[in-house]
Amino acid sequence: MALKKERLLKVYQDMVLIRRFEEEVDRYAKNGTIPGFIHLSIGQEASQAGVVDALRKTDFKFPDHRGHGAIVLCGTDPKLVMAELFAKSTGVNGGRGGSMHVNDLSVGNMGFNGIQGSTVVTCLGTAFASVYKKNDAVSAVFLGDGTLGEGTCHESMNMAATWKLPIIYCLLNNQYAISTHYTEAHPQKELKTWGEGYEVPSFRIDGNDIEEVIEYTEAAVERARKGEGPTLLELMTYRWQGHFSGDPAAYRPEGELEAWQKKDPLIIAKAKILDRGWASEDDLTKIAEDVEVVIAEAIKFALESPSPELADALTHVYADIEVEGR
Amino acid sequence: MALKKERLLKVYQDMVLIRRFEEEVDRYAKNGTIPGFIHLSIGQEASQAGVVDALRKTDFKFPDHRGHGAIVLCGTDPKLVMAELFAKSTGVNGGRGGSMHVNDLSVGNMGFNGIQGSTVVTCLGTAFASVYKKNDAVSAVFLGDGTLGEGTCHESMNMAATWKLPIIYCLLNNQYAISTHYTEAHPQKELKTWGEGYEVPSFRIDGNDIEEVIEYTEAAVERARKGEGPTLLELMTYRWQGHFSGDPAAYRPEGELEAWQKKDPLIIAKAKILDRGWASEDDLTKIAEDVEVVIAEAIKFALESPSPELADALTHVYADIEVEGR
Amino acid sequence: MARKISFSKAINEALHQEMERDETVFILGEDVAKMGGDFGITMGIWSKWPDRAFDTALSESAILGLSCGASVCGLRPVAELMFADFIAVCFDQLVNNAAKLRYMYNGRAGAQMVVRAVTGGGIRCAYHHSACVEPWLMNVPGLVIVAPATPYEAKGLLVASIRNNNPVVFLEHKLLYNTKGEVPEEIYEIPLYKANVEEEGTDVTIVAAMTMLGMAKTAAQELAKAGISCEIVNPRTLFPLDKATIIKSVAKTGRLVIAQEGPKVMGYGAEVSAMLAEEIFEYLKAPVKRVTSIDVPMPFAPVLEDYVLPNPSLIVDAVKAVMAF
C-alpha cells in the first residue's frame, strides 16, 4: 500500500530522527556518559515508526528493551527521553528507570519491564480495560523473536484469542536473541505459524518497509477496534549493532550485516520518495538538518541537567507509606 | 486398527481393573477413610490403558492428577497404590505423597506434581536424558485440557519440537477444567491445532476407543524412538465424576454425562470383543471376577496396614543433611 | 447480639458490597465466576454482575499480568489464585511487575489490585497445596500481605485491601473458612498495617496470625492456670509489619514467643525477632522463641501433617521455657 505523500515524508522524518537518536545514544554509551546496558534499535526503524504511526496517542504501546525509537515516536519530548538515559533528574522518569524503563503514560508509552515476556501479559490488562470500559483503545506490544520463548507469550495469546482482546503482537524478528539465531530456539520455519496455532490472523511481513508495516498494522488495528481480536505480526528486520552497545556480535556470519544494510529501512523509504518525485535530495537534507537541531538540543539538555536528589530513590514505593532513607 | 485378540482382552482387563479400582477409591474417599482430595479417572480408562500399553516399563510416564488408572497400569502392585491413597506406611511412597503424588521409578511412573503444567517441563529432562545417553526411551506426559493454559506447555512444546525430543503429549480433553469448559478457556475449535503451531504432528482422536488410542500412541512412539520428535495427541474423553470425589458437578448440562456414558470405553471394547467372537459373556465375567480378587486384596492390605511413623516425615529432604524433628 | 457468619461468608459479603459500591472492582480467576470459586468464596457475584466476573484458563501469570495492566487503567482487579502455592508459577508478576509498577511509573499509576490466595496446611493435600507463602514475598518492597484471623477481620481487611492502592496479597487460611464469628452487616474497613492486641498480659508477648491466633489463645488459657499472663498480638498485616504495636507490647512484657505456621528458617517470625533485637534489645529478658512447622515439605498422611504443623501445647512449652529463663 502506497502512503499519502505527507505521511510518507512524516514517517521518513520519524525514522531519521530515531536513527540519529540511537547513534548519539551509542556514542554516549560507548564514552561512558550513559550508564548501564543499552540495546540499540538501529536497523529496526521502519517497524517502530510504522507501528507507532498506525496507532493513536490514546492507544497503549508497550515498547521492548530495544525500544528507544518507539519510545521517542510515542510523543515524549526527545529531550526528556535522552535525559532519562543519561540518568538525570529531568528524565521522563526522573532518572530512576533508564534505558529499559522509559515510560510516559501521557502519550500511551506503557514502558518496558526488564523481565522478558512480562509486558506480553501486562498488555492483556490494558486491552481488557478497553473492553471493560467499552472504548476502542488498542494495545500493541513489541516482543522479540527470543522473547517468544517465554511461557507468558502462550498465556497471553491464549487468553487474548479466547476473549478477542484488542491486542497487536508485534513480533520483531531481528534474527537473533543475543547470540542465538531464531531457528535454533524455535521449531517453526516462520514464527507467525505459532500464532496460527491459536487461530489468530498471523502475518510475516517486511519489517524494513514502512509502507508494508503501516498497511498490516492498520488492518490489525481495525480488526482490534471492531472487537475481532488479536493479530500477530512477525516483522522481519535486523539489529545492526550487537545485542547491547559494545557487543562485538562475533556470532554473526560474514556479510550478514552488510546484506541487511542494503535493506536499510531509511534507504528503502528514501528511494520511494525520490522515485515518486515527492521530494528532492535537498528536501531530504533539510529534513536531516531539522532532525539535527532536535538531537543537539536533546543532548545538550541531557548533559546540562542535574542528577537526581538522593531522596528521589525513596518515593512511590507504596501509594500510602513513606520509606525512610539513611 | 484392530488389535490382536490377546492384546484386546488384556487391555480390556486393564480397563476393568482401573474402573473397579477407582470405584473403590471413590467409596473410601466418600466414607472418609481416604484423606485429602481425590480426582477420579472413571470414564477415561481407554486413554490411560491405551497409552500405557503402547509404552515399555523403561519409558518415562508422567500421569496427571487424575492418574490412578495409569499409575496402576504402569505396573506397581495395586496394593501399594491403594495403601498410598490410604496414607499408610506400606504405600509405594510411604504415605507421604497420597493421591496426587504416587510415583514408582522402578516401573517408569515418574509421578505427578501438584502444580499443573510442572510435569510438562520435567518430561523435557527425561526425554533429553534419552538423547544424551543415546538410548531410545520415550517420555509420555498426560495433561488435561485446562492445564494447556499454563505457560510451561509452550516452553515445553517449543523446546521439544526444536530439539526433536522423544515426547508424547497426551492431552486428555475431558471437556472441563473444574467447572470451565475447554471452549471457554481456549480459542481453538480443536486443541490439537495448538500443536500444529509448532509444526508438531497433532491428532484429535477418540480417547474412549482403546484401539484408536493404541494405534496413534504406537505411531507416536515409533516417531519418537526414531528421533523424529514429539507428537501431540488430543484424546477426546469425559470424566464421569465431578472434578473431585464429592463434586456435584452442577456445571454440566442435562444429559451430557448420560450421552458420554453411552460411549463408555469398557462398553466399546466389550462390544468389539463379543462382535469378533473373541470371548463369551462368561469369559468376560471371569475377567471381572479375577479383578475383584485383586481389588479386594488391595483394599484389605490398605485397611490393615499401619500409619507411618512420625520420623518418616523427616527423611529425604536433603541427600546429605538430617532434619531434626520435635 | 450481633450476627454470626462464617469466614467464607464474610469474604463473600465484602466482595459483594465492594462490587456494589465501586464499579471499577471486578473479579477474575479459575472458576470464580459461574461456579463461584473452588471454595465457594465468590458465590453469587457472576449472576449479579456477569460483566464483572471472569473465569480464566489455568494461566496465573496472565491473570496477574492482566490485573497489573487493568490497574494502570484505573480498574481494581480482585484475582483469586486458589491455593497460595500457585503464586510460585506467577511469582514474577507479583514481585517484578505488581510490586514495582508504582515505582516504575513514578507514582502516576500502580497495581491497585488484590490477589486472594488460600494458604496453609491441614487438609491433607501434601506439599503442593499447603504452603505459607509470606516468606517468599516479604523481602519485596511495594507489596502488602494481609492475613485475617477471624470473620470480622476477613471482611474489614478485605474491604480495606480492595480500596488500598498497593498490590495486596490477601491470605485466606483454609482451616478458617468454616469458623464463625460476629460480623456487622454494613460495610466497614479495618485499617491495614495495624496489628491488634487481642489479649493484654504482662509476662510474655505471643505474636500469632491466622490459625495461630486461636492456638495462642488456647495456650494462653492453659498458661493462665500456671499463673503466666500472656499478651497476644495479631499482626493482621504481615508486611509491612506494624513494628510500633509489637515493640510496645514486648517493651512491656520483655519476652516474646512467635507462633507461626510454615518452616522456621526465614519464616516471618525471623523478621519479627530480628526487628526487636535491633530496636529494643535492652527490654528483652529472655530468648525469643519461634514455634513453627517442622522444616520439611508437607507430607500427606494425617499423622505426619499433624506432626509437622505447630500446635497449642508447643506454644505452652515455648512460653514456659522463656519464663523459666
Add this chain to the structure above:
Amino acid sequence: MARKISFSKAINEALHQEMERDETVFILGEDVAKMGGDFGITMGIWSKWPDRAFDTALSESAILGLSCGASVCGLRPVAELMFADFIAVCFDQLVNNAAKLRYMYNGRAGAQMVVRAVTGGGIRCAYHHSACVEPWLMNVPGLVIVAPATPYEAKGLLVASIRNNNPVVFLEHKLLYNTKGEVPEEIYEIPLYKANVEEEGTDVTIVAAMTMLGMAKTAAQELAKAGISCEIVNPRTLFPLDKATIIKSVAKTGRLVIAQEGPKVMGYGAEVSAMLAEEIFEYLKAPVKRVTSIDVPMPFAPVLEDYVLPNPSLIVDAVKAVMAF
C-alpha cells in the same frame, strides 16, 4: 607464589574440570554454548564438548524443568539463569519441583542440579537486573544456596555444588567477576554448609557474604584504628546456614552486625539474628544490627544506586553503635 586468576576464570575452570572428570555433567542456558555465556563464564566448553553444552530459548521454566528431569535420570545439569532476577519466572520449578523432588521420590532420586545466577546490584541496570534472591528461597527446605566471595571460593564451592546431590542455587555477584585472587590449578572442593572465619577478633562479629565481605574487611581495618577488634564470618553457604560457626563466634564476642546486600526486611540477616536470639540470647551484650540496602526497588541513576546499596562506612557506624551500647 600461587597463581592469581579472576572470579570468572575460577568458575570457568571449575566447570571445565568437572566436565572433564564426570561426563554426566552438562551445561544449558541462554547463550551459554556457542557464545560462552552472557558474562563469558562458560567460555570454551561448547568447543570442547559440543554435545554437552546447550543454548536454549528464553524458557527458564523449561531450563529448570529439564534439569529436574535429567537429574532423575542420573545426569548433573548446570543451568545458567543469567540475572538472578529471572529466577522469578521459573520460581515454581525451583521451590515446588527441584526442592521437593527428593522428598517426593522418597530418596530414590533427586534434583542433583546447579543453577548459576548472577546476583546483586552495582552495574546501573535498575530494578529488574539487581536482585538479591536468597530471601525468596530460604524458607524452602530442600534447596541449597551457595554464595562465594572470592575466586578461591568460587572454584571450590562450585566443584562441591556440582558434586552435591541437592539442588544448589549458586550465586555469582556481578561485581566480583573481575576480582582476582589465588586459586590452585588442580581441582578441589570447599565443603558446603560450612562458614569461614575470615578474621579473628574479640569485640564484635560481622557476618558478611559475597561483596559484603570485602566491605566488612575495609570496615574492620578502620575500626581496628579505633581499637575495636572485629571477627568476620563469611557464611559461604547461606542456606542451610552454618549455625555452629556463627554461634561460636558471637558467643565469644557477644556482639553481632550483619552486613547484607538487599532490602533489610526479611533479608537473610533476619534469620541470622533470630537464630542467635533463640539459641544464645544469654551471650548477647548489645542489639544485633543489620547493615543492608534501603528497602526500595533498585533505581537506575548511579547516585541513587550507590545511595541504596550498603557501604563500609555504614558497617563502621553500626559496629561503633553496638560497641557504644
